[in-house]
Amino acid sequence: DAMVIQNPRYQVTQFGKPVTLSCSQTLNHNVMYWYQQKSSQAPKLLFHYYDKDFNNEADTPDNFQSRRPNTSFCFLDIRSPGLGDAAMYLCATSRDLASRVLSQYFGPGTRLLVL
């Protein structure tokens, strides 16, 4: 089945220790997104890739970076995690046809705990 996969499902890191979350997709979608979601809050978009073009949200801290080496994979790097970065990180994909954005397909998420 075509899907969005996130690894690991749970990640524990120490305050200030860099961490990388990964996402892969078999849908061959051209757009990939990273969201941060804290308990009972809306998913907050951090950035997205339209093909190879990186689009950062204005309020995304510099501490968050992303890489998309190919269509299938996308990584979220947190350079120096703080306690406030503990959250669920969601990867999503969509197929963008001539600026008509269709529905998004989400992975199961990675829950990050910062000690």
Add this chain to the structure above:
Amino acid sequence: SQKIEQNSEALNIQEGKTATLTCNYTNYSPAYLQWYRQDPGRGPVFLLLIRENEKEKRKERLKVTFDTTLKQSLFHITASQPADSATYLCALGLDTGRRALTFGSGTRLQVQP
């Protein structure tokens, strides 16, 4: 500022009844609106999309309405079942420029058997 509002309080209904969830928005002119279901500890799952020129969309037991004058969408689940218990998120988007969706914080639905 732009705002999307969904009832933060959980909606509790009896099995078999119709659940109605509300999504209101301000300072926003979305081209379309989407509804997602999210179970605890999981990613959201797409349910329905409705465009600004559509009044109503249906899919099995689900119905969505979109009133751009009231700046409101209603999401209905008819003949609700305990398996429908989850958090339901609305999300707004534009057809041009910014491609990303803006999500509401969701309303938790609890269907009692």
